[in-house]
Every structure is written in structure tokens, then in C-alpha cells.
Amino acid sequence: MFENLKAQPADKILALMQAFKDDPRETKIDLGVGVYKDATGLTPVMRAIKAAEHQLWEEQDTKVYTGLTGDPAFARAMVDLVLDDAVPHDTIAAAATPGGTGAVRQAFELIRMARPDARVFVSDPTWPNHLTILKYLGIEMVPYRYFDDETRGVDFDGMIADLKTAHQGDVVLLHGCCHNPTGANLNATQWDEVIKVLQDTGATPMIDIAYQGFGDGLQEDAAATRKVAASVPECLIAASCSKNFGIYRERTGLLMAIAADAGAHKLNQDTLAFLNRQNFSFPPDHGARLVTMILGNDALRSDWMAELEDVRTSMLGLRKQLAGELQRLSGSDRFGFLAQHRGMFSRLGTTPDKVEALREEHGIYMVGDSRMNIAGLNTQTVPILAKAIIDVGV
Incomplete structure (x- = not known):
């Protein structure tokens, strides 16, 4: 063998x-x-993580499994952090995952299940794991121009020209902020034009937001993701807590699937649970619980x-x-x-x-x-x- x-x-x-x-x-x-x-x-x-861990050590009385998609309180806390009130929360299905990479992987699995012939448009360059996971899953990739080696900024005209070739049923993978690996971000006007292309083509955006708070601030870094999600009928968001909470080894992430209306919520939530079950069953909880504690406590949140x-x-x-x-x-x-x-x-x-x-x-x-x-x-x-x-x- x-x-x-x-x-x-x-x-x-x-x-x-x-x-x-x-x-x-x-x-x-x-x-x-x-x-x-x-x-x-x-x-x-981080100080808030240390404090939350100490509190958890004193108060936690079980290590029993959480649900297949993790603790709902973690999902609510992260949805609030990333999206605030940009979209109705009853349209958002969410599942905890092993880190942001797990969220990306489950998102690609969901795309393959929902639309086997979907193409995923990825920026050139993008985070290497985007490419390797897509290749492993057999999902067609379409690169779109992004980084200009001469200006070291965004080749925005090239980007828009390439995104206009997307079709309904395709997915456009975008970086929510702090573009990895280039550091070159879109400005607000450029994000508006990207949204217009998404609306015109009918392509579904998938946003990987792994660095919220590392760019221009927590709210500022989430602004583009919120605007995209509010402007299209469906959206996928893969969020990571590794960087902004400093809990790399705890593998804490969340996948969000936003539907056009609340009627699709149960099916989407059940599908995310099914995908988790096939992959790793129950997601890790320690990091997710610390994040939930910090975001739900005024003093801890302020210090974080x-x-x-x-x-x-x-x-x-x-x-x-x-x-x-x-x-x-x-x-x-x-x-x-x-x-x-x-x-x-x-x-x-x-x-x-x-x-x-x-x-x-x-x-x-x-x-x-x-x-x-x-x-x-x-x-x-x-x-x-x-x-x-x-x-x-x-």
C-alpha cells in the first residue's frame, strides 16, 4: 500500500x-x-488571553464535546466582531473550525458540494494554502491580476478586467484586509467597484479575513467585508483568531455562510454541521471559548x-x-x-x-x-x- x-x-x-x-x-x-x-x-x-485562561481554569467543570459547529456563543461573538449588523443575523449560518485554514477548507468543500462546476477566482498572488487546497479538492482556479511589481500596489485595472469574466455560480476569493502576501489593500472606492462587478456578474464573494485589527483598526479593517456582505445576496466568510488574539496553536476559526434570506439558514447550518462531521467531527473549543469570554466581558475586551x-x-x-x-x-x-x-x-x-x-x-x-x-x-x-x-x- x-x-x-x-x-x-x-x-x-x-x-x-x-x-x-x-x-x-x-x-x-x-x-x-x-x-x-x-x-x-x-x-x-496576550494579557486578556492569560486572564481568560485563568478564569476558565477556575470555572470550567467539563470537557465534554460542544456541538458539531461549536459553541453558538462563539459564533455570535465572532459574527458581531466581523459583521456587526451589516446583514440580518438570521441569514448567517456559522461553524467553528480548526483555525482560519479550517474555515477556508470547509468553505471550499461547501462550494464543491453546492456547485461542483464552480470556478474560484484567486488573486495573483494569494496565500499559498488557497491554491494547494483548491488543487487538492479538484476545484478549478482562475487567477486574477492583483499585485503590480513595478508600483508595489494593486493592479486594479487588471483586477477588474479579470473579475468581469466571472459568471453566476463562480466564486471570487477576496482578502478582507492586510492582503497576504503583498500588504497592498484596496481603497474604499475600489471596493465599491469590485462590489459592482460582483453584482453584475452574479459571482459569489468569499472573503478570507485573517488579520482584522492589524491594518487600520478593528472597525476599519472589517468595513470592506461588511459592505460586500450587505451588497450581495450570498457570501462566504472565513475568519481567523490566530493573529488578532495571538492564539496560533489553539486553531480557532469560523466559517460564515450568508444566504439571501432566513429561509435558507437551517439548510446551510445543517450542511456546515455535516461537513464538520465528515472532516473532524467536533471543532476544538479552548481557543474559541477564550475568544467568547473576552468579547463578552467589557474589561477583558477593553484590555484586548x-x-x-x-x-x-x-x-x-x-x-x-x-x-x-x-x-x-x-x-x-x-x-x-x-x-x-x-x-x-x-x-x-x-x-x-x-x-x-x-x-x-x-x-x-x-x-x-x-x-x-x-x-x-x-x-x-x-x-x-x-x-x-x-x-x-x-
Whole structure:
């Protein structure tokens, strides 16, 4: 049996992590793995999470299963956080999942079940797992233009031209904020035009929102997702708590399926429960329960929001420092896009050989397509990175 297995392609980010670990240089800098790090290089447990865990340890009296779609209180809390009152809540089916990746996977499973011939339009570039999961499930992918390597911004004209080729029954996968891997976001006017294309083509939007609170603020980062959901009859949303609650290893996510009316709610909810049952039965609860506790308690929520804002402004400060240092060294403003991008990531828009030179000559590790994790920097390493970028001729 096992002799028929074939070796699978190595995950590039995991391989990069191992290479970084094996590098003996003390001056090495890890900008590959997508986790937030503070100024000391630590990915800390947030204060509100610690407090909620302590409370849970004292109060929890059972570890019995939750329902197939998780605790309804978690779904309500997350729907409020992501959507507020943008759509009637009785039109939203929701299921807890193992992280945002689990939500994405279940969304694709739902698409395949509901519309086997659906094509999924994905931005070029997009998060690699979008592509690998779609390929594994045998769902047709259609790339749409998104990132302009010259301007390091959005190729919006190309994006719109490509999205106009979608049809009713197709799905358009969008990033809610802090586009991974580029950091280049749409502005409000551009989102309005995307919505118009969705309405004209009849394609269904699927929004992956994994970084709410990391860009311009909790409410600001959710604005586009809310507007899209309110403007079309149906929508899928995959939300992650890994980044904004700092609970990466707890694998906490939620899939939302928004219908045109409340009449479809029961069928959609039952379908999400069925899909969970086939995949992992009951979703993990620990992280979801902590999130529910924090969002439902004024003091915990306030402290969480304050710490999240510190995280956001820290990344913005690093962006501005890096853009300023590069302007000083290069004598030009061609790196100004770094201060304009949002979230953890930016894509330098350079070639793989330059990325290799950064790694070999300077011990700076980033993904081969030049995606770098801004949160992997601190105020001391920004000048080191800036000098290396100029030295290799990015």
C-alpha cells in the first residue's frame, strides 16, 4: 500500500524556517514565518488571553464535546466582531473550525458540494494554502491580476478586467484586509467597484479575513467585508483568531455562510454541521471559548483591544522606519510603498535571485517571492535590513 505514495512538494515556508534554524549567524533575521513578534522576538500570550485562561481554569467543570459547529456563543461573538449588523443575523449560518485554514477548507468543500462546476477566482498572488487546497479538492482556479511589481500596489485595472469574466455560480476569493502576501489593500472606492462587478456578474464573494485589527483598526479593517456582505445576496466568510488574539496553536476559526434570506439558514447550518462531521467531527473549543469570554466581558475586551492596538501601531512604526531608512540610503522614495502597505506582510517585488542574495550574504530570510513579515523586525534590525536591501540592489 504505502509503496504507492509519492513524495509531496516541500512547504516553502516550513523549509525556510528550518534553514533559518540551521543558520549559525547571530545576525540572522527571520522574516518568513507569519507570526507576530514583539521587540524582543517573542510571540507573547496576550494579557486578556492569560486572564481568560485563568478564569476558565477556575470555572470550567467539563470537557465534554460542544456541538458539531461549536459553541453558538462563539459564533455570535465572532459574527458581531466581523459583521456587526451589516446583514440580518438570521441569514448567517456559522461553524467553528480548526483555525482560519479550517474555515477556508470547509468553505471550499461547501462550494464543491453546492456547485461542483464552480470556478474560484484567486488573486495573483494569494496565500499559498488557497491554491494547494483548491488543487487538492479538484476545484478549478482562475487567477486574477492583483499585485503590480513595478508600483508595489494593486493592479486594479487588471483586477477588474479579470473579475468581469466571472459568471453566476463562480466564486471570487477576496482578502478582507492586510492582503497576504503583498500588504497592498484596496481603497474604499475600489471596493465599491469590485462590489459592482460582483453584482453584475452574479459571482459569489468569499472573503478570507485573517488579520482584522492589524491594518487600520478593528472597525476599519472589517468595513470592506461588511459592505460586500450587505451588497450581495450570498457570501462566504472565513475568519481567523490566530493573529488578532495571538492564539496560533489553539486553531480557532469560523466559517460564515450568508444566504439571501432566513429561509435558507437551517439548510446551510445543517450542511456546515455535516461537513464538520465528515472532516473532524467536533471543532476544538479552548481557543474559541477564550475568544467568547473576552468579547463578552467589557474589561477583558477593553484590555484586548488596547493590546491589539499596540501591536498594530508597532507594525506601522516599523513600516515607517524601514521606508524612511531606505529613502535615506537610496536617495529616492521608491520604497515608500512599505509605509502604505498594511498588516504583517509586504512584498518587495524583487526577483528570487535577490532574495537568495539577501539570505546568503546577509542572513535575511524571506519567502522566495519576496514576501517579508514586517513583524519579524524590531527597531534595531530595521537598519540592518535596509542596508542589505540596498547592497543586493533590490
